[in-house]
Amino acid sequence: MLTAVTAAEAITSAVEHLARQPLASAHETAGLRERKKVATRQSLSEAAMRLAVDRGLDNVLVEDIAEAAGVSPRTFNNYFASKYEAICALQQDRAMRIGQALRARPAGEPLWESVTQAVLSQFGPASHTPDKAWIAGIRLVVTTPALIGEYLKVQGLAQYHLAEAIAERLGTSPETDMFPRIMAGAVTAAMQAAIERWLRSDPPVPLVPLMRQSLRQFADGMRGVLPAETELADSG
Amino acid sequence: MLTAVTAAEAITSAVEHLARQPLASAHETAGLRERKKVATRQSLSEAAMRLAVDRGLDNVLVEDIAEAAGVSPRTFNNYFASKYEAICALQQDRAMRIGQALRARPAGEPLWESVTQAVLSQFGPASHTPDKAWIAGIRLVVTTPALIGEYLKVQGLAQYHLAEAIAERLGTSPETDMFPRIMAGAVTAAMQAAIERWLRSDPPVPLVPLMRQSLRQFADGMRGVLPAETELADSG
């Protein structure tokens, strides 16, 4: 794995590297080959998560995960570069699907609404409180120091993906317009904030309203914070 | 390294783990102990960066870095968990300093201005085009797949730090108000976007104006995108 690429191409390629992974949503399509790959990937990811949740991350070897998924340890590494990556794969997939969801929104719709809907669409029906396993999973990821790094990495990559989708909607090129990136950063942060706060909610509340509220706080907060209309800006 | 912590506390603690690292700015203060630690850390980080830049990341062992810094390999791991971490330490430190800079802004100043100044203050004088080594360093980090992950992680942690500083300024608690997190996410993304674009600038341009422009694009972009004033919002 050598390292010569043109600057910002690399990020894109890194994003694609993960984006290229078959999403679970590719269920319907394709031949046996593809379906098996998806299944294996999911198997591994789920096994990793489950084992880590109820046995403790440090007590799970790659070997265990592979065994639980019925493949050789070597195959594990064909899918994931580390057990951390395997554990975060679900988050990864969901994050990637948000970009897709955004592209699928009706053409005329205002960006804000599209983004909101795209995001919310990936967290189930509005009043749905996620099941125990999912909660335990997220909690594990957000709680375990060793996983936080991976989590942040996933979030970061998701930003690029989301930014591309936003740029498409705005009809601008990410090469010249920095706004999509920024917007994506804010939206991603809004999601994270909502999730964290949701994790802390003691009588557990449904996630989606919190998520919606977070995006609303984004909007409302910005209004109070934006500087006066840019007057005749300086240097370039 | 076991893993039982209360949910969102862990992130904070992870942030602190890195934030707690002595910053190079602690130069002036403290006894010999502290100063040596800072020196060693910096030594290691610089060695890692330099070696990676001109020899290729894959041709640098932890052992090499330790040797170049004049310490034992084991000591390297007392400071950094991986060579990637070592390489990104400079970015790490700068990111952390932005939070400090924000806290140091005059009390009455509007948030937007404070943030802008805090950010810009960490990228040198306005017309200063960074030196070759720094450029090569950033390019390496943003270009090498294996380092991108670490970079994103750093950015993610920086967000938390920045968010805390913003929350302080706004006088709200990050526990209940999600806006600081979101704002921090946007600002961080703005910085990244500016840096990437700057890396791509062919007749090299100074970074600071680009950074300023990015923040301006943030503001201007938001104005065009914000939804109509929230009317009587729903569920909570």
Added chain:
DNA sequence: GGCAAATTTGCGCGTCACGAAAGTTTCGGT
């Protein structure tokens, strides 16, 4: 059925992360 391409697998190696304990340096009180 059978060939080409993709995927899985076994093997091996160099590297890594980190616990434990002993050695060394710094600190603070007297």
Added chain:
DNA sequence: ACCGAAACTTTCGTGACGCGCAAATTTGCC
């Protein structure tokens, strides 16, 4: 200036990891 405690470094050892390589197996397609 000395001494004991605390902090930091080092040596040693180990289990695990990440991945290149090449052989074996499975899948896709005609």
